[in-house]
Amino acid sequence: MADASIGTPEQLRDPNYMPPLATAVPLGIQHVLAMFVSNVTPAIIISGAAGFGFGSDAGAQGFPDMTYLIQMSMLFAGIATLFQTIGLGPVGARLPIVQGTSFAFIPVMIPLVAGKGVEALPALFGGVLIGGLFHAALGLVIGKIRFALPPLVTGLVVTMIGLALVKVGIQYAAGGVPAIDTPEYGSLLNWSAALVVILVTLALKFFARGMLSVSAVVFGILAGYLYALVVGMVTMDGIAASWSRAGAFAVPVPFKYGIEISAAAVIGFCLMAVISAIETVGDVSGITKGGAGREATDREIRGATYADGIGSGVAGVFGGLPNTSFSQNVGLIAITGVMSRHVVTIGALFLILCGLVPKVGAVIRTIPIEVLGGGVIVMFGMVVAAGISMLSDVTWNRRNMVIFAVALSVGLGLQLDPKAVQYLPDTARILMTSGLLPAAVIAIVLNLVLPSELADEATEEVSGGMAGKRDA
Known part of the structure; x- marks a missing residue:
């Protein structure tokens, strides 16, 4: 429930209302915490699949590349969010929509990069760029194609996304894909770290309130990180080394890995863009209904779809992964009762700041794969549950x-x-x-x-x- 002291009920339902900064800043950071882990996880998964992520033989050499992908995930989630909240001409819904790196594209991206290292990234980012432009073009016809995607189709697709990812969560919790053939894989130590994350997440989700409940996965991973420090899975020396290797400030590099047009990447990203666009339509409708008690307008839906695609296309130019609206933040708006797009703009600026500081990505990289596994087991399981919930309407x-x-x-x-x-x-x-x-x-x-x-x-x-x- 929203605090009436920060505005009248009418003001709180107005996307253009700006609450006092003392309230707006914490609310904006709360939006970031609610999506932070989900936002950087795809970059970590793709790095691992390509062979320069956690625990891989190329892990040390791939440190800058994985850190860069994490950095771009934060930076372009923030930029894409600004497209939605501030807008640019017809682009953007001008609603409190939080954009982040999409899980939906992971099952398509993994086969593209599997075991190929950084050599696979030009084709990947070519697909992100072309797919993003196609996604933006869907804004012209989004209302006309919704008939072809009833809950039977969208529910199946969301369920399949989750089912494709749950294996990744289990592998991470057991020690990571590169460790499968080692005696340590699946050890009690590995699983204990993952279980700490799961148990703390569940406890906060169901027995805490406010920010602790909304950001349960983040705090669960922090608890798992502390446990990993205690049991020696990560050391202060290792954290210090990662911190020192990363720069204090860095700007994104256009075409850092080059661009290659691959038929498989372009077709895959364009087809998934249709699903992502429909997901965004649902999120826009959820925001206007939950926050303002009204239906979304055609202009808002078109603008949100344009921002989805352009945000993804721009990210592809600089080495970022495709973006989409984040459903967990839709629920957060319903919980707080604050519809202000300026609150989400503050959160976007915080994401951009994090994305310009490589040390943030470097510290994220020190999270043990087993700890991250505990978090993604919960997140990917929730994707499956969301799909089944959609199928209940069939x-x-x-x-x-x-x-x-x-x-x-x-x-x-x-x-x-x-x-x-x-x-x-x-x-x-x-x-x-x-x-x-x-x-x-x-x-x-x-x-x-x-x-x-x-x-x-x-x-x-x-x-x-x-x-x-x-x-x-």
Whole structure:
């Protein structure tokens, strides 16, 4: 509940209202804390998948590259947020929308970079750039394509994103992918650090209030970090070394890794941009309903979509990953009752400041992979739960069950056994083994072509008799 002393109810529902700075600054930082871990996690995952992240043989040599990716995640989350809150012509909803690095693209990015080191980054950032421009163009038609993405499709896609990532969380908690073949992998010490994070996160989420509850994952990881210091998983010398190796201030470098146009990257990012755009529409609607008690306008939805895409495209030029609106911050607005876009602008400025200071990224890099694993287990599990929540709005008739069954079976199956399509050309193989894209395409196509009359038929054939039979 909002404190009436910071403004009248009408003012608190007004995006243009500026609360007193003594209130606005803490609220802005609270928005950053709520999304901070989620925002930098994709950069850490992609670094590890490419082979220059935590614990990899190239880890020491890759220190500057991983730190840079983390730095860009913070910087361009802040810049993209400013696109939303301040706006630039038609770009931006001018609402308190927090942008951050998207989880949705991770299943597409991992096959693109897997084991290829920094050599894979030009194609990756080429995909981010082109996909971002395509995403921005969707603002022109976003209202017209929503019919093709009902909860059956969007719920399936979000669930698949989570399912593609939960394996990463478990591997991190056990010691990280490079350690799989070592005796330390899966040790009690590794799991104890992850469990500290999970337990503290759950305790704060359900038994604390205010900032502690909203930022439970952040404080859970801090608790895990302290535990890791106590048990020797990380040392003060190691932290000091990372701190000293990183510069005090650095500006982003355009085309630092170069740009390469890869068909697999461009197709993958453009297809996922459609899903990300629909997610943003939902977040904009959630903000206006939860914060102002009204529906989002067409201009706000178009502006938010433009900002989504342009924020991602600009990030790709400087070595950042694609951005999207962050749903956890939508919930935070409903909790605080403060609709001010200027509060989120303050948070964006704080993110930009962090992104210009490489030492922040260097310290984040010292978090043991097992500690991060505890946090991402919670986060990725919540992605799955969000998808299932969306699927609860689906009418589970025979038609929808068949669509879901086929899309899930093919998508999840290809994730579990990538070698099943090893003889496909490289572009097709990368797109198929993401699992997410084939599942999304199958669900969208079947939903459009299967006759709606099937929805009236019985479900016994696909439900194992559990649905019961209708009267003749």
